Amino acid sequence: MDMRNKNFRQDNGTAYLLLAPIFILLTIFVVIPFVYALRVSFYDWSFYQDSVFVGFRNFRLVLTDDLFLESVWVGLKFALMVMPAMLVLSFLFANVIKRLGPRFSGFVKTSVYIPTIISGIVASVIFVFIFDYTGGLANYLIGLFGAEPKAWLADVATALPSVAAPAIWLGFGLTTLIMLAGLHDIPESYYEAADLEGAGTWTKMVHITIPLMRNVILYLLVTGFTAQISQFELSLVMTNGGPLSVTTTPNLYILNHFRNDVMVGNSIAASLLLFVVLGSISAIIFRILNSEKAVDG
Amino acid sequence: MNKLTGIQRTALTSIAALVTALALFPLLWVVLAGFKGRAEVLATPFRFFPKQWLVQNYTDILGDPAFLKAMGVTFGGAILFAALSLGVNSAAAYVFARLEFRFKKVLWVYVITTMFIPGMAILLTSFIVVNKMGMLDTLGVLVLPGVASAGHMFFIRQFYLNIPLALEEAALIDGAGRVRIFTSVFLPMSFPVFVIVGIGSYLAYWNSFVWPTMTITNPDLFQIMQYLYTFRSERATEMGMLMAGSALSATPTIILFLIFQRYIISGIKISGLK
Numbered sequence: 001m002d003m004r005n006k007n008f009r010q011d012n013g014t015a016y017l018l019l020a021p022i023f024i025l026l027t028i029f030v031v032i033p034f035v036y037a038l039r040v041s042f043y044d045w046s047f048y049q050d051s052v053f054v055g056f057r058n059f060r061l062v063l064t065d066d067l068f069l070e071s072v073w074v075g076l077k078f079a080l081m082v083m084p085a086m087l088v089l090s091f092l093f094a095n096v097i098k099r100l101g102p103r104f105s106g107f108v109k110t111s112v113y114i115p116t117i118i119s120g121i122v123a124s125v126i127f128v129f130i131f132d133y134t135g136g137l138a139n140y141l142i143g144l145f146g147a148e149p150k151a152w153l154a155d156v157a158t159a160l161p162s163v164a165a166p167a168i169w170l171g172f173g174l175t176t177l178i179m180l181a182g183l184h185d186i187p188e189s190y191y192e193a194a195d196l197e198g199a200g201t202w203t204k205m206v207h208i209t210i211p212l213m214r215n216v217i218l219y220l221l222v223t224g225f226t227a228q229i230s231q232f233e234l235s236l237v238m239t240n241g242g243p244l245s246v247t248t249t250p251n252l253y254i255l256n257h258f259r260n261d262v263m264v265g266n267s268i269a270a271s272l273l274l275f276v277v278l279g280s281i282s283a284i285i286f287r288i289l290n291s292e293k294a295v296d297g
Numbered sequence: 298m299n300k301l302t303g304i305q306r307t308a309l310t311s312i313a314a315l316v317t318a319l320a321l322f323p324l325l326w327v328v329l330a331g332f333k334g335r336a337e338v339l340a341t342p343f344r345f346f347p348k349q350w351l352v353q354n355y356t357d358i359l360g361d362p363a364f365l366k367a368m369g370v371t372f373g374g375a376i377l378f379a380a381l382s383l384g385v386n387s388a389a390a391y392v393f394a395r396l397e398f399r400f401k402k403v404l405w406v407y408v409i410t411t412m413f414i415p416g417m418a419i420l421l422t423s424f425i426v427v428n429k430m431g432m433l434d435t436l437g438v439l440v441l442p443g444v445a446s447a448g449h450m451f452f453i454r455q456f457y458l459n460i461p462l463a464l465e466e467a468a469l470i471d472g473a474g475r476v477r478i479f480t481s482v483f484l485p486m487s488f489p490v491f492v493i494v495g496i497g498s499y500l501a502y503w504n505s506f507v508w509p510t511m512t513i514t515n516p517d518l519f520q521i522m523q524y525l526y527t528f529r530s531e532r533a534t535e536m537g538m539l540m541a542g543s544a545l546s547a548t549p550t551i552i553l554f555l556i557f558q559r560y561i562i563s564g565i566k567i568s569g570l571k
Contacts, residue, residue, distance in 0.1 A: 018476070271418040
């Protein structure tokens with residue numbers, strides 16, 4: 001008990017000294033810009049003249065701007081293309097890795113993780129090349145089946161799925177390894193008991209694996225969904241939001257409007273709205289999960 | 298788990314090999330495309346391997362002083378960024394994990410709240426702030442804004458909370474100060490968590506391009522992703538060089554990852570999501 005008291009004595013001076021750097025840096029580069037952004041969202045803001053207070057007008061304008069609403073729809077569609085594919089593929093592949101021998105699984109884990117560390121720019125460059133009309137892999141592959149070449153990134157119908165492809169590629173490795181960590185957390189005795197009952201692979205999957213992985217999958221779904229709706233680097237580099245605006249995600253819409261003085265207040269209002277909506281969705285799902293715990297890594 | 302039959306094992310191994318190959322394929326392809334001649338890069342029909350192996354794209358891009366400079370400047374910046382980030386965030390992590398002081402709760406909430414502020418919402422106002430501080434076109438504008446990270450601090454703190462109190466008690470009895478205990482007991486034990494967080498910081502810096510394109514106009518400070526992005530829009534016809542440059546730009550990252558992959562892969566674990 002003595003020891004505890006000694007260990008938990010007050011150390012105001014040391015604490016403030018060691019906290020000073022993080023406190024100062026966060027204040028200058030996060031808190032002040034955020035408070036400033038909150039303020040700007042209520043003003044008709046300009047680089048060149050005095051700002052005018054306009055109340056909620058920016059928010060009203062954003063919510064009635066068809067282009068913004070369309071970009072939210074694009075973001076939703078994009079996330080709906082990426083997330084189910086990524087979750088299903090990672091779940092299945094994590095189950096494959098779990099059954100591999102230790103040496104080979106080590107190699108597989110390292111290899112599939114590598115795309116995760118590749119930048120959005122490089123991924124975009126590679127996939128623009130894959131979807132190239134003349135020399136690209138995509139047209140070569142569909143050509144093997146006798147199909148006519150497509151202008152993947154210029155066609156309204158194929159542009160968004162083509163931008164979703166690198167997103168899946170970039171996220172697959174980390175998602176798989178988190179799924180795998182979840183699988184390793186399920187006690188082997190559950191499966192042994194099921195084996196004794198004569199349960200098949202499918203039964204074990206449905207009655208043991210999936211229920212026990214529920215929270216891991218939900219966690220990946222929520223964080224992945226928010227990350228994918230916020231994605232803009234891929235469409236910025238691959239299509240610049242086009243053709244028309246079918247690949248303009250909300251953040252790309254916001255970024256584009258920063259370049260337009262008149263729209264600054266609007267786009268900051270838009271980003272705050274987006275943040276509130278996404279944050280609430282995540283909060284609600286985590287509340288349903290009834291868990292304040294998180295995944296490391 | 299029940300034993301797998303020979304056929305099942307072969308099937309699983311083949312699937313694993315196939316998926317691994319698919320995941321690595323885009324990277325291999327960009328490396329190979331760098332070895333193709335200008336006409337061949339986009340030639341129909343598509344070929345995986347170059348007809349003729351040319352090193353010219355690689356020598357051309359490496360011969361561009363701007364490319365090498367961007368690689369060097371970005372690498373130096375990334376290392377500095379990761380080091381500062383580890384220092385600032387681990388000091389705070391230690392304080393929140395072990396020390397008792399006035400306003401601890403308030404400061405904790407203040408720091409953690411910043412984790413939920415979206416980057417896009419503060420992108421423009423951050424630009425205005427650094428502009429007012431006269432930081433545009435400096436190394437500081439690239440490095441400083443992202444150094445403090447509540448997420449990284451939180452992650453390191455979780456690690457420190459698991460270090461047994463007994464380890465520092467001896468030092469406390471000897472009268473060592475809190476700072477000494479941090480540097481002589483905690484820092485030496487931090488290697489595994491520092492690898493994960495440090496590589497995370499390094500990657501965030503190395504891969505960033507929106508912030509550099511907004512704040513850097515001086516070619517001497519061009520960042521590598523900014524270079525590639527500019528290259529793509531200004532020299533779009535030189536596909537082979539762009540491929541070679543992209544491949545080379547990913548190399549330092551991949552080497553770093555391979556050196557530390559053991560720590561990174563085992564660092565991906567789940568703490569009680571059940």
